[in-house]
Amino acid sequence: xxxxxxxxxxxxxxxxxxxxxxxxxxxxxxxxxxxxxxxxxxxxxxxxxxxxxxxxxxxxxxxxxxxxxxxxxxxxxxxxxxxxxxxxxxxxxxxxxxxxxxxxxxxxxxxxxxxxxxxxxxxxxxxxxxxxxxxxxxxxxxxxxxxxxxxxxxxxxxxxxxxxxxxxxxxxxxxxxxxxxxx
Numbered sequence: 001x002x003x004x005x006x007x008x009x010x011x012x013x014x015x016x017x018x019x020x021x022x023x024x025x026x027x028x029x030x031x032x033x034x035x036x037x038x039x040x041x042x043x044x045x046x047x048x049x050x051x052x053x054x055x056x057x058x059x060x061x062x063x064x065x066x067x068x069x070x071x072x073x074x075x076x077x078x079x080x081x082x083x084x085x086x087x088x089x090x091x092x093x094x095x096x097x098x099x100x101x102x103x104x105x106x107x108x109x110x111x112x113x114x115x116x117x118x119x120x121x122x123x124x125x126x127x128x129x130x131x132x133x134x135x136x137x138x139x140x141x142x143x144x145x146x147x148x149x150x151x152x153x154x155x156x157x158x159x160x161x162x163x164x165x166x167x168x169x170x171x172x173x174x175x176x177x178x179x180x181x182x183x
Contacts, residue, residue, distance in 0.1 A: 028087040028088050040099070059132065062130065065139075081141035083145060085141065086146070109128050124140075124174040127166075132167075133168040134168065135166075137166070138168070139163075139166055140174050159178050160181055161177065161178050
């Protein structure tokens with residue numbers, strides 16, 4: 001771990017961190033390919049001709065998420081997940097919070113609710129990404145970005161979204177604070 005940290009710090013000092021724009025675009029285009037905006041769901045046939053239609057066990061998925069998040073953090077690239085979520089959230093073009101709630105529910109991401117209006121905080125119960133994990137910090141960077149992109153469509157204003165509590169930290173839900181950026 002010491003060598004990886006040293007390498008990351010040297011890269012940061014050189015301002016030579018990898019540019020993940022290509023990766024962000026590639027992932028978002030992949031997500032768009034099979035997404036049906038009318039139904040607010042993904043069409044699996046657009047991705048694979050796989051005959052097995054059972055879903056991967058949630059705990060196996062969460063372990064994979066944990067490993068990926070850990071590796072991403074080692075590289076200092078959490079912002080890449082946020083950007084991917086942000087671009088996809090804009091692509092969704094929800095007209096209101098209800099449509100965003102529907103997207104979360106239909107795609108089994110969790111149950112999205114308004115926790116408070118001032119400050120504006122959204123809550124995701126039963127988060128598919130992190131429920132059951134035990135980590136000391138928020139890890140739902142993709143969800144935060146997705147909410148940011150979607151909320152910009154809804155509010156017609158630039159926003160920043162921070163995950164302030166996460167189920168991975170032991171919270172009862174994941175909480176996202178939405179702030180409108182002042183010009």
